[in-house]
Amino acid sequence: MVKRPYVLTIAGFDPSNGAGLTADIKTIEALKGYGLSVCTANTIQNDVEFKTCYWTDIDVIKSQVDILFDRFTITYVKIGIVQNWKILNAIIDVVLEKNDGIKIILDPVLKSSSDFDFHSSNDDSDDQNNIEKQFEEVLDKIYLLTPNYNEIEKLYSSKTIEETIVYISSKTNLFLKGGHRKEAVGKDELFTTSGKNFTFNPKRQNVSEKHGSGCVLSSAITTYLALGFSLIKACYRGKRYTEKILSSNSSLLGYHRV
Structure with missing residues (x-):
């Protein structure tokens, strides 16, 4: 029997299990990995409504990371919602202390579909320049960033999407x-640090919107x-x-088939 690789997700808990760490675990297990998880937040939400978010203390997150790395060999980590870039940097530093060669995939969830701002907890003393500097420190440490169009527009207020793409891909993949494109909806693109660009066009026609599809991807x-x-x-x-998942049924909650 082939041993499954350990895959760690550091993300929030969604009671509807459509998004967050439970959706990640479903995906990891369905694709023949073994999912490990660290919880960054306990959210009060379902597939259509988001009420509030209770952030996990950074020391608790660090302790969860420590005990998992002490036991398991982990070479890939996916990170979802975090309180702000400063906290994210602290989490990433702990992960890198455990394995400096680890590859980190960051899904930069900035807002819920119901408009809850996950990064509203930045320190009041942080101006936009400091926030962007903290984000750039993150870019220098990760392997892949997976924003949607709404998210990439907000990452650099002074840059166009095209300028942001060029800048980010000079630092990380x-x-x-x-899914939020105004034209060619569903066309994804990969921009690598080596300067290459790959396009992934949608294949299925019978798809419907799903809560947590970005987490799954x-x-x-x-x-x-x-x-x-x-x-x-x-x-x-992955696409x-x-x-x-998007074509598994017509509801907002997708089905995973193991």
């Missing part, structure tokens, strides 16, 4: 999700990377798996 890509696929193949397979 960028997988830009196309980023955790699928992470799992395929852990299974040994190249970045481009992991992105391609195809996500399309299966």
